[in-house]
Amino acid sequence: MNQLLNNYLDRIDRYLRPLPAAERADIINEIKSQMGELEASARLSPQEILSRLGSPKELAGAYLGESLLKGGSFSARRFLCAILFHALAGIGGMFILPFTAVLAGAFILAGVIAPSGGLIKAGGFPLGFDVPWVSFQVGSLSPHPLLAAPLCILLGFLLILAGKGCWKLTLKYVRIVSRAKRTLLP
Amino acid sequence: MAKEISIEEWKSQIRRGTLEFCILLLISHRPCYGYDLISRLEKWPILTAKESTIYPLLRRLLKEEYLSSFWQETSQGLPPRKYYTITERGRDCLAAMTGEWNHLLAAIAQISGGSDQKENREEEHESVTEQLS
Numbered sequence: 001m002n003q004l005l006n007n008y009l010d011r012i013d014r015y016l017r018p019l020p021a022a023e024r025a026d027i028i029n030e031i032k033s034q035m036g037e038l039e040a041s042a043r044l045s046p047q048e049i050l051s052r053l054g055s056p057k058e059l060a061g062a063y064l065g066e067s068l069l070k071g072g073s074f075s076a077r078r079f080l081c082a083i084l085f086h087a088l089a090g091i092g093g094m095f096i097l098p099f100t101a102v103l104a105g106a107f108i109l110a111g112v113i114a115p116s117g118g119l120i121k122a123g124g125f126p127l128g129f130d131v132p133w134v135s136f137q138v139g140s141l142s143p144h145p146l147l148a149a150p151l152c153i154l155l156g157f158l159l160i161l162a163g164k165g166c167w168k169l170t171l172k173y174v175r176i177v178s179r180a181k182r183t184l185l186p
Numbered sequence: 187m188a189k190e191i192s193i194e195e196w197k198s199q200i201r202r203g204t205l206e207f208c209i210l211l212l213i214s215h216r217p218c219y220g221y222d223l224i225s226r227l228e229k230w231p232i233l234t235a236k237e238s239t240i241y242p243l244l245r246r247l248l249k250e251e252y253l254s255s256f257w258q259e260t261s262q263g264l265p266p267r268k269y270y271t272i273t274e275r276g277r278d279c280l281a282a283m284t285g286e287w288n289h290l291l292a293a294i295a296q297i298s299g300g301s302d303q304k305e306n307r308e309e310e311h312e313s314v315t316e317q318l319s
Contacts, residue, residue, distance in 0.1 A: 037267075
C-alpha cells in the first residue's frame with residue numbers, strides 16, 4: 001500500500017490509543033478496506049483518497065466521540081477517551097474538558113478515601129489504638145473518633161455525588177461538541 | 187442577528203435523524219460493506235454522508251447489537267471487506283422505525299392538505315384570496 005496511506009493509518013492508530021487493541025485493529029482494517037475500494041472502484045489517487053477521508057484527527061475523533069457516548073459510567077479508559085477526544089475536538093474544550101474530567105476523577109477518588117479513613121479511625125477507637133496518620137478535623141474542632149465513621153461516610157457520599165456530577169458535565173460537553181461537529185458535515 | 191432556519195442546517199438535521207433508519211433498511215435487504223453503503227447513499231444528495239459519519243455509526247449499531255459483522259476476503263486482490271448483517275434486534279427496531287416513519291409521512295400529508303386534494307389546491311387558493319379581498 002502507498003506510503004501516504006500507510007502514514008495516515010499510523011496516525012489514526014496513534015489517535016485511537018485509548019481504545020482496546022483489538023477494536024483499534026478492526027477500525028484500521030476497515031479504513032484500509034475503504035481505501036482499497038476507493039482506489040480500485042472510484043479510481044481515486046492516494047491524495048484524493050486522503051482529502052476525501054478528512055484529516056486523521058477528524059476521522060479518529062469521530063470514532064472516539066461515538067465510543068465515548070455509547071456508555072455512561074466512569075472508567076480509566078473512558079477518561080482517556082474523553083481527554084483524547086477533547087484534544088482532537090479543538091482548543092475551546094482544552095480547558096473545560098480536562099477540568100471537568102479531572103475533577104470527576106478526583107472527587108470520586110476522594111469519595112472512596114474519606115469513608116475508608118473514617119472507618120479506620122472509628123474502628124481503631126474501641127480496639128484501643130489511635131491511627132495518627134488518619135486525622136479528622138472540622139475546622140479547629142476534632143470530633144470524637146466514633147463520630148468520624150458516619151460523618152466520613154456522609155462526606156464520601158457527597159464527594160462521589162460531586163464526582164458523578166462532573167462526569168455528567170463532561171459527557172454533556174462532549175455531546176454538544178460532537179453535535180456541533182456533525183452540523184459541520186456536508 | 188436574526189434567527190432563521192438555514193435550509194442546509196435543516197437538511198443536515200434530517201440526514202442525522204434518518205441515517206440510522208436508511209442504513210438499517212439497506213442492510214436488511216442484503217449484507218453490505220461500508221464502501222457499498224456509502225456509495226449507495228451517494229445516489230441521493232440529501233443522504234450523502236462522509237466516512238467519518240458512517241463508520242462510527244456502524245460501529246455503534248454493532249455495539250448495540252442491531253447489526254452483526256463478518257470479514258470476507260475478496261477475489262480481486264482488494265483488502266478484506268467487513269460485511270454487516272441485520273440482527274433480530276435490528277429487525278425489531280427497523281419495524282418500529284418504519285411504523286413511526288409512516289405516521290410522520292401521514293401527518294405531513296394531512297397537514298399539507300393530503301394527496302387527494304392536490305387538484306383542488308388551486309381552487310382553494312383562489313377562494314381564499316377572494317375571501318381576503
